[in-house]
Amino acid sequence: MSGEIGVIGLGKMGKNIALRLVKKGYRTVVYNRSGGPVEELVGSGAVGSKSIEELADKMKAPRIVWVMLPAGDVTNGMVKSLSGVLEKGDAVVDGSNSEYRYAVEQHRSLAENGIAFLDAGCSGGPSGALNGMSIMVGGDEKAFRKNRKLFEDLSVKDGYAYMGGPGTGHFVKMVHNAIEYGMMQSIAEGMDLVANGPYKEIDLKEVAKVWNNGSVIRGYLMELTKRALDRDGRLDGIEPYVEDTGEGRWSVQAAVEHGIPFTSITHSLYQRFSSRSEYRFGDRLLAALRHEFGGHDVKKKGGKR
Numbered sequence: 001m002s003g004e005i006g007v008i009g010l011g012k013m014g015k016n017i018a019l020r021l022v023k024k025g026y027r028t029v030v031y032n033r034s035g036g037p038v039e040e041l042v043g044s045g046a047v048g049s050k051s052i053e054e055l056a057d058k059m060k061a062p063r064i065v066w067v068m069l070p071a072g073d074v075t076n077g078m079v080k081s082l083s084g085v086l087e088k089g090d091a092v093v094d095g096s097n098s099e100y101r102y103a104v105e106q107h108r109s110l111a112e113n114g115i116a117f118l119d120a121g122c123s124g125g126p127s128g129a130l131n132g133m134s135i136m137v138g139g140d141e142k143a144f145r146k147n148r149k150l151f152e153d154l155s156v157k158d159g160y161a162y163m164g165g166p167g168t169g170h171f172v173k174m175v176h177n178a179i180e181y182g183m184m185q186s187i188a189e190g191m192d193l194v195a196n197g198p199y200k201e202i203d204l205k206e207v208a209k210v211w212n213n214g215s216v217i218r219g220y221l222m223e224l225t226k227r228a229l230d231r232d233g234r235l236d237g238i239e240p241y242v243e244d245t246g247e248g249r250w251s252v253q254a255a256v257e258h259g260i261p262f263t264s265i266t267h268s269l270y271q272r273f274s275s276r277s278e279y280r281f282g283d284r285l286l287a288a289l290r291h292e293f294g295g296h297d298v299k300k301k302g303g304k305r
Contacts, residue, residue: 121173
């Protein structure tokens with residue numbers, strides 16, 4: 001037996017984290033707002049609970065509870081609720097993509113009750129949660145060292161590390177995701193040029209295959225590019241609407257606050273905003289101004305000029 005842990009939130013990530021821990025030999029006590037995922041995990045060897053109070057009652061002190069819920073109010077509310085349920089010596093791990101400033105507040109609040117807090121930025125998606133993630137941990141260093149084996153068991157080899165005090169885990173994960181924004185934008189722009197440049201006969205799937213093998217830009221995102229193109233060679237079934245989850249915005253804000261040049265990543269964030277409207281007012285005004293000062297043609301709705 002490797003130990004005991006509670007897991008709250010059995011969505012795509014939380015469910016696979018719980019499954020991995022069960023397979024690693026942990027006595028894994030789980031809770032989810034809806035009961036279906038709990039029943040499924042119980043069938044795989046976990047211990048079910050119908051409330052966070054029951055989860056705590058089914059665990060021996062000192063407890064460690066991993067929260068894997070959507071970032072923001074949901075996670076913040078759960079951490080606050082746990083502060084009234086857990087006891088001195090227990091620990092809470094927040095594995096969401098929460099803003100790092102929240103982690104500082106949560107650490108301070110839980111510490112008043114003698115409960116340790118760790119903010120764990122997790123990368124690797126559902127597949128990584130099941131097969132091994134990359135984990136960036138911040139918060140109470142004593143609690144991290146005490147539970148080092150947990151992070152080792154949830155990550156790939158050399159895939160976890162302690163970043164520093166409260167908020168550092170979420171901060172490093174935030175910057176990680178911002179870098180991902182920039183890398184995705186570069187891949188998208190490069191493939192756009194290949195697709196719409198002078199050589200229409202180029203097979204995009206073949207490009208992605210070659211770039212995945214031996215090239216200096218090979219990597220996981222390029223592998224995902226190849227996977228997407230294998231399903232739909234011209235991506236005709238996908239609308240050009242790109243959402244953002246907040247971490248790109250927070251990173252740009254932090255860069256502004258600290259005077260750090262953040263050009264490529266800021267551009268990638270703004271491109272996501274631009275993708276959400278085919279006819280943004282600013283673009284329409286830009287076209288109108290070109291017409292006003294230079295008499296340039298304006299493309300009217302319906303294709304007329």
